[in-house]
Amino acid sequence: DSGVTQTPKHLITATGQRVTLRCSPRSGDLSVYWYQQSLDQGLQFLIQYYNGEERAKGNILERFSAQQFPDLHSELNLSSLELGDSALYFCASSSGQLNTDTQYFGPGTRLTVL
Amino acid sequence: AQTVTQSQPEMSVQEAETVTLSCTYDTSESNYYLFWYKQPPSRQMILVIRQEAYKQQNATENRFSVNFQKAAKSFSLKISDSQLGDTAMYFCAFMKIQGAQKLVFGQGTRLTINP
Numbered sequence: 001d002s003g004v005t006q007t008p009k010h011l012i013t014a015t016g017q018r019v020t021l022r023c024s025p026r027s028g029d030l031s032v033y034w035y036q037q038s039l040d041q042g043l044q045f046l047i048q049y050y051n052g053e054e055r056a057k058g059n060i061l062e063r064f065s066a067q068q069f070p071d072l073h074s075e076l077n078l079s080s081l082e083l084g085d086s087a088l089y090f091c092a093s094s095s096g097q098l099n100t101d102t103q104y105f106g107p108g109t110r111l112t113v114l
Numbered sequence: 115a116q117t118v119t120q121s122q123p124e125m126s127v128q129e130a131e132t133v134t135l136s137c138t139y140d141t142s143e144s145n146y147y148l149f150w151y152k153q154p155p156s157r158q159m160i161l162v163i164r165q166e167a168y169k170q171q172n173a174t175e176n177r178f179s180v181n182f183q184k185a186a187k188s189f190s191l192k193i194s195d196s197q198l199g200d201t202a203m204y205f206c207a208f209m210k211i212q213g214a215q216k217l218v219f220g221q222g223t224r225l226t227i228n229p
Contacts, residue, residue: 002160033216043205045216056214090159094215101215102149105159 003027004093004106012112018079021109025072025093031055032074033094033103034066038087049074050096081113116141116208120220127196128228134181135191135223137206143167147209148182148189149217154202162204165189193225201227 003026011019025032034046045058049068060066063081068074078085088110092103117140127133139148150162165173165182172180177194193200206220 002158031215035217042221043217043219045218048214048216056216058214058216088157092159092217101147101209102161102164103209103217104161105151107156107158110157 002104002106004091004104006089006091006106006109008109009107010110010112012114013081014114015081015083017081017113018077019081019111021076021078021089021091021111023074023076023091023093023106025074025091026104028095029093029104030072030096031094031101031103032068032072033092034060034074034076035090035092035105036087037090037108038084043090046076078111083113086111086113116143116210116218118206118208118218118220120204120206120223122223123221124224124226126226126228129196129198131196132192132194133196133225135193135204135206135225137189137191137220139187139189139206139208141187141208141210143210143212145211147211148180149207149209150178150180150191151205151207151219152200152202153205153222154199159205163191196227198227198229201225 005024030051046060048056066076088108091106148165152160181190203222207217
């Protein structure tokens, strides 16, 4: 158990809908990262937050957004869903301190868009 | 931009054998981290081992060790005395120290340990 929690484990929805994925980092970690794992794209970095502020952005679609709250949990919002958004979405957390920064992953949320 | 390449899509060995997974990367950074993550059928991403680029000594964690060749930009993972529980996808990942600390992953190697 990495100490990172993600809810829900599975999500099935229809095209055009909006969903929210939730992540709680390990105790004491300030950084949260979101990754998407799909068959055709592999594991791709989406976005990073550090202590409530956006720190880095990757290949995140405009239909996707995220935030990190004062209690450090994070949410990833996916809207106007398309079939191609079906994937495993991982959250990872790290201390945010340079030279010690290993990312620990949550169990993932499997999103299926029908 | 950094890229990570794993040239072996699949490997299969017998239990108790030693297996080496290959990884090469491309970067202009001088300081960075390299990781191996394991993804068993449960789909959980589990950290196996980490290497700091400034360290000459190769990292070791129990049966897992790496061969880090900085000049060649090579980072292979050796699993000794392989066990059935080692069956998983293995991902090599790169992370630079300065700037965006995102992980850049290779495409993965599917490792099967046979009884």
